[in-house]
Amino acid sequence: MSPFVLLQHITPQHLLTRIIGSLAASRTSWIKQPLINWFSKTYKVNMAEALEPNLEAYDCFNDFFTRALAPEARPFSPNPHAWLSPADGEISQAGKLTGDRILQAKGMHYTATQLLGNSNWAQEVRGGDFCTIYLSPSDYHRIHMPCDGKLTDTSYIPGKLFSVNQKTAQGVDALFARNERLVCRFEGEQGPFYMVYVGALIVAGIETPWGGREVLTRAPRNRGHDHKLKQGEESGRFLLGSTVILLTPKDVASFENCQPGTKVQVHVPLNYRKDDI
Known part of the structure; x- marks a missing residue:
């Protein structure tokens, strides 16, 4: 260590x-x-x-x-055929889930069940795709919708507050599933998808348009919602930086061309939906 x-x-x-x-x-x-x-x-x-x-x-x-x-800093034209980057940052890892398993770093995995805290939700993305984006201190820290979606549920999960940079990701098992996080479940045109806002050391809170300040270190809580958000619309903010993880069901999207270490910005396509590739 x-x-x-x-x-x-x-x-x-x-x-x-x-x-x-x-x-x-x-x-x-x-x-x-x-x-x-x-x-x-x-x-x-x-x-x-x-x-x-x-x-x-x-x-x-x-x-x-x-x-x-x-x-003009982040030009945006709606693209119903693309999954857009929800954040400015660096791709930590991206690709396919191996069943329930998500790649954290070379030789290290955690599960969707651990991350989402709900085995039924994890089943919805089993064999699907994921993209993990790390936001550095200098990045823009508002989070945006990758596509149109209706927010149906949120789950706040308490936990540790390890740093989420690459060095820590390579040294702490199941890092993103151990840290505090806000799980957001959306219903999209092609089924459910998830965005997970992961807290980290000195991250003092997560703020959302529908819930206000989601201050960390509280007890777990689950909420039902019925909020429709459009592609590109703001869906949250980090009060000091962290990580966003996007999870999609099987045969809906492909992020396999998103290479670790690649810088991305809000509104830039991560990849196109499979039906349109």
Whole structure:
């Protein structure tokens, strides 16, 4: 086990995350402004893409971190034949589920049942396709719909808060199924699909258009929904970065051409639906 991964095992993950979350939500100028300025410079954030490029215009670090982009930064034309990237980030892994198993890193797998926390839901994507996208600190942190879908259910699952970068993915078994996460089930034109928003160390929460702030470290909860969202529409935000996992049923989509390490952006096709390839 690497020292980096070992350190995460002994770190009080939830306490540290709550402390960082409080700082990120602070509207006190001498706290929020140096934090925003340092972060923007350290991670070379491209503010030319932002709807509001002035760093001093944000009321708190969270507002800056979840900043909206100017419309021209991510051009969007609806494409009913494509699965679009739900996030800016880097493809961690993508391809087919081997039965119920999802590839995490070379030689390491976890199951859809573990990830979704529901064996019936896991059965819906058995033998299907997945795409795991890692959002780095410098990325745009709003999540968008890959296709039209009706939100039917969400499940908040408590857990650990390991980092989700590649080094940790190679060192922690079933990482994404161990961390806290919000599972969103949608009904699409060709059946159900899932987006899983995975929490991580110092990720202070996940925010959705339908539920508001989904603050981490709470008890598990399941909710039924009936919200229709269009392709490209915003479906969530990370308050500090993390990972999104897209799961589709068998013979609906193919992400096998999405190579690990490839950078992707919102609204760019991951691949076309199989009927249209």
